[in-house]
Amino acid sequence: MSQFEDSWHRKFYYLRLSVTDVCNFRCTYCLPNGYRPHGGNNKSFLNLDEIRRVTRAFALAGTEKVRLTGGEPSLRRDFVDIIAAVRENPTIRQLAMTTNGYRMARDVAAWREAGLTAINVSIDSLDARQFHAITGQDKFHQVMAGIDAAIEVGFEKVKVNTVLMRDINHHSLSTFLDWIRHRPLQLRFIELMETGDGRDIFQRHHVSGQVIRNQLTDMGWQLQTRGRSDGPAQVFSHPDYVGEIGLIMPYDTHFCANCNRLRVSSAGKLHLCLFGEDGVPLRDLLASDEQLPELQTRIAASLGQKKQTHFLHQGQTGITQNLSYIGG
Structure with missing residues (x-):
């Protein structure tokens, strides 16, 4: 199968x-009222074999990186088995998770x-009380x-x-920079x-995020080259810091x-964009290994529908009610 291309x-x-x-957190910008099942009480998530097949389809079409997301992916009791199943694909060189x-x-x-x-972990404040207020969980130290x-x-x-938020953490750059000065972390501010x-x-x-970018540039931080399988962050480094800063x-x-x-x-x-319309169903083609060619064909054909941009500037958010719905 040739590389997936739009x-x-x-x-x-x-x-x-x-x-x-x-997800068991209730972050103010994502699930302020806690988790509510999407479309009723159906919790029939992809099983291990379906995960194995869908990642194989992508791997055979040139995918080099897989990120496991949620919700909170570690809530799956078979999460370790999921990791192992994805790693069965030798061409998947990076297997990440967001937690x-x-x-x-x-x-x-x-x-x-x-x-x-x-591994990516979400922390929106380095103050334990503010962390509790944002997430609804008193688990900062944990x-x-x-x-x-x-x-x-x-x-x-x-x-x-x-997540960068006015009047909550956007004035805390110096605190975050002190934290990563001697720690091997990449702190990513997400608009x-x-x-x-x-x-x-x-x-x-x-x-x-341009507010943070201007401050970093003024302090001598340098933009790094982006790899072809990297995420969307603009990554900056500084010779005086072990850690890095990313801006999304x-x-x-x-x-x-x-x-x-x-x-x-x-x-x-399959969702072609985080802020696109209703996704392309794949599950009917995940029942057996023999369906793999048809699965790849459907994915490849659907890429013709992928738009050039997400249209967030026009206030079009598509079907995405919250970021836990399709994994952010």
């Missing part, structure tokens, strides 16, 4: 695979042993211990995701994105020009 000649080396939309971190201290060594190569555990078991550069359920909080708290700015004019990733939801739908 009508705009963008090639896709990166798959974000949601394994559940359940809220509450199980990292306990389980990160097992994840590493199963084949996980990279998550920080998990980061230390990840470093101890051999993850070279743990990535920390921080708050508007979703169907989050219009009010977006209007109150959105601030452009979806409202930047050229954000979509280098899109290299596709998404599959925990319900088995």
Whole structure:
């Protein structure tokens, strides 16, 4: 199978695979009222064999990186088995996960042993009380211990995701910089994105990542070269810091020009964009290995529908009610 490519000649080396939309945190910008099952009480998420088949289809079409997302992926009891299943594909060189971190201290060594190569953990404040207020969980010290555990078991550069929010953390750059001065972390500031359920909080708290970028540039931080299977972050380094800073700015004019990733939801739908319309069903082609060619053909054909941009600038958020729905 040839490389997956869309009508705009963008090639896709990166798959974000949601394994559940359940999350036990109640972050103000994502699930302020806690988890609610999407479309009723159906919790029939992709099973292990379906995950094995869909990742194989992508791997055979040139995908080099898979990120396991949620919800909170570690809530799956078979999460270690999921990691091992994806790692059966020798062409998948990077297998990452995004987590809220509450199980990292306990389980990160097992994840590493199963084949996980990279980890992202979400921390929106370095103040324990503010962390509690944002997430609805008093687990700041537990998550920080998990980061230390990840470093101890051999993850070279743990990535920390921080949603940038006006009047909550956008004035805290110096505090975050002090934290990464001697730690092998990549701290990534993510612009708050508007979703169907989050219009009010977006209007109150959105601030452009360009504010942080200007501050970094003034302090001598240098933009690094982006690899073909890297995520969308603009990564900056500084000779006086062990850690790095990443900026994810979806409202930047050229954000979509280098899109290299596709998404599959925990319900088995292919999503061409985080903020696109209803996804392309794949689950009917995940029942047996013999369906693999047809599965790849459907994925390849659907890429003709992928739009050039996400249209967030026009306030079009598509079907995405919250970021846990298809894994952010």
